[in-house]
Amino acid sequence: xxxxxxxxxxxxxxxxxxxxxxxxxxxFAGYEMPVQYSAGVxxxxxxxxxxxxxxxxxxxGQLYLHGAGAAAALEAxxxxxxxxxxxxxxxxxxxxxxxxxxxxxxxxxRYEDRLYVVVNAACKAADMDLLREGLPAxxxxxxxxxxxxxxxxxxxxxxxxxxxAPSVAEMPFMSSAQVMxxxxxxxxxxxxxxxxxxxxxxxxxxxxxxxxxxxLDEAEVEPIGxxxxxxxxxxxxxxxYGHDIxxxxxxxxxxxxxSIGKRRRTDGGFPGDSIVQKQIQEGAPRKxxxxxxxxxxxxRGGTRILDATGAEIGAVTSGGFGPTVGGxxxxxxxxxxxxxxxxxxxxxxxxxxxxxxxxxMPFTPQxxxxx
Amino acid sequence: MSEMLFTEDHEWVxxxxxxxxxxxxxxxxxxxGDIVFIDLPEAGAExxxxxxxxxVESVKAASxxxxxxxxxxxxxxxxxxxxxxxxxxxxEAEGWLFTLTLSDTGELDNLMDADAxxxxxxxx
Numbered sequence: 001x002x003x004x005x006x007x008x009x010x011x012x013x014x015x016x017x018x019x020x021x022x023x024x025x026x027x028f029a030g031y032e033m034p035v036q037y038s039a040g041v042x043x044x045x046x047x048x049x050x051x052x053x054x055x056x057x058x059x060x061g062q063l064y065l066h067g068a069g070a071a072a073a074l075e076a077x078x079x080x081x082x083x084x085x086x087x088x089x090x091x092x093x094x095x096x097x098x099x100x101x102x103x104x105x106x107x108x109x110r111y112e113d114r115l116y117v118v119v120n121a122a123c124k125a126a127d128m129d130l131l132r133e134g135l136p137a138x139x140x141x142x143x144x145x146x147x148x149x150x151x152x153x154x155x156x157x158x159x160x161x162x163x164x165a166p167s168v169a170e171m172p173f174m175s176s177a178q179v180m181x182x183x184x185x186x187x188x189x190x191x192x193x194x195x196x197x198x199x200x201x202x203x204x205x206x207x208x209x210x211x212x213x214x215x216l217d218e219a220e221v222e223p224i225g226x227x228x229x230x231x232x233x234x235x236x237x238x239x240x241y242g243h244d245i246x247x248x249x250x251x252x253x254x255x256x257x258x259s260i261g262k263r264r265r266t267d268g269g270f271p272g273d274s275i276v277q278k279q280i281q282e283g284a285p286r287k288x289x290x291x292x293x294x295x296x297x298x299x300r301g302g303t304r305i306l307d308a309t310g311a312e313i314g315a316v317t318s319g320g321f322g323p324t325v326g327g328x329x330x331x332x333x334x335x336x337x338x339x340x341x342x343x344x345x346x347x348x349x350x351x352x353x354x355x356x357x358x359x360x361m362p363f364t365p366q367x368x369x370x371x
Numbered sequence: 372m373s374e375m376l377f378t379e380d381h382e383w384v385x386x387x388x389x390x391x392x393x394x395x396x397x398x399x400x401x402x403x404g405d406i407v408f409i410d411l412p413e414a415g416a417e418x419x420x421x422x423x424x425x426x427v428e429s430v431k432a433a434s435x436x437x438x439x440x441x442x443x444x445x446x447x448x449x450x451x452x453x454x455x456x457x458x459x460x461x462x463e464a465e466g467w468l469f470t471l472t473l474s475d476t477g478e479l480d481n482l483m484d485a486d487a488x489x490x491x492x493x494x495x
């Protein structure tokens with residue numbers, strides 16, 4: 001399939017498990033990853049919404065930042081309030097550039113003596129360079145390349161996972177703990193990328209297949225591929241880096257202002273702070289919005305968004321069929337004056353103007369466990 | 372029933388009394404995955420062989436369907452508006468897409484018969 005000249009694709013510690021589960025493997029961010037299993041994208045999506053799904057996200061980058069001043073030091077690279085994070089808590093933030101554009105989005109968890117960071121697979125090499133250059137010498141960076149990452153998502157995730165690790169059931173959303181599972185220490189976070197309750201479980205690679213297989217043996221759990229991961233996160237209104245956010249979009253344009261704490265808004269101190277602060281005060285020229293087409297045709301990434309006169313006002317960045325919504329859903333950017341929920345717009349799909357409306361996100365209710 | 376013919380783009384054609392019924396093959400629907408929307412042509416549209424005729428959208432991607440032969444669109448399968456998954460369930464019968472009144476029966480000679488298509492798919 002791949003050209004002989006290309007870098008060989010990497011395999012995650014769960015590769016054999018995917019093959020045994022009849023996964024269709026595809027190249028993704030340098031890895032051979034399961035795009036779907038025999039059930040198919042639609043059934044896998046719905047399985048995650050009604051029961052539980054197991055996702056291999058081992059391709060993502062995991063690392064520790066050690067050093068007493070790690071939280072303060074990381075704030076020089078991200079707009080999130082990391083110093084205000086309590087031990088055992090997780091926060092979503094972004095690496096920004098001097099223009100306020102987003103270099104990557106990431107999850108940061110604070111422990112007493114370190115930060116645990118998870119970044120996107122396609123960005124991890126660039127993120128490592130950014131951290132090496134941007135952090136002072138007394139902060140050490142420890143890549144966790146020998147760990148797998150499994151996401152268990154869905155309304156039954158806590159029941160199922162609780163059988164292996166009873167302590168996880170009461171963990172609130174966006175908390176994290178070191179948990180012994182099958183005699184190894186796992187980093188368990190109550191978070192995910194589906195809009196459902198669930199966990200992300202970082203496992204030493206030698207135990208990943210055993211724990212993954214044990215979870216899959218539970219009657220409520222099915223393996224879920226990247227295809228359904230994408231439709232689940234789209235319905236949940238969550239951004240995909242490289243599509244919905246990138247170096248040309250600021251966190252304010254991307255409607256991620258909620259991820260910037262009060263102190264950081266006032267004090268700045270991150271790349272592009274003046275631009276981001278100005279957009280917080282005056283509003284950004286464009287904004288990320290949800291879109292519901294009136295008809296049945298999905299409007300995918302790249303579709304132009306038009307106003308009533310046919311003038312271009314923005315573009316779709318992600319879109320497709322939402323299996324839980326039962327119809328097409330998209331997200332994209334429009335000029336600020338068109339960003340109010342309910343605004344009638346048109347989508348240029350195959351050179352036909354299709355009626356659509358700006359819609360609230362998430363498209364499906366979030367069901368996080370708040371304790 | 373007349374013989375089914377096939378294109379390299381995974382469409383099937385069945386001709387009866389100068390009218391071709393067109394759909395996508397079982398192989399194609401399997402490759403596309405769950406089909407969620409089909410953009411069908413307008414009745415009366417004149418298409419040349421190879422023109423864009425329809426678009427089949429699955430959960431994964433949008434795929435163009437080309438006119439396997441030249442002609443005028445007769446009927447379109449309206450049942451697919453309400454339930455496009457009929458194509459997943461029965462691509463080569465109930466899941467037909469549209470009919471064409473043939474303008475050049477000679478074009479049928481360029482198409483594959485069932486055995487040739489089977490051999491073609493086996494090599495993919």
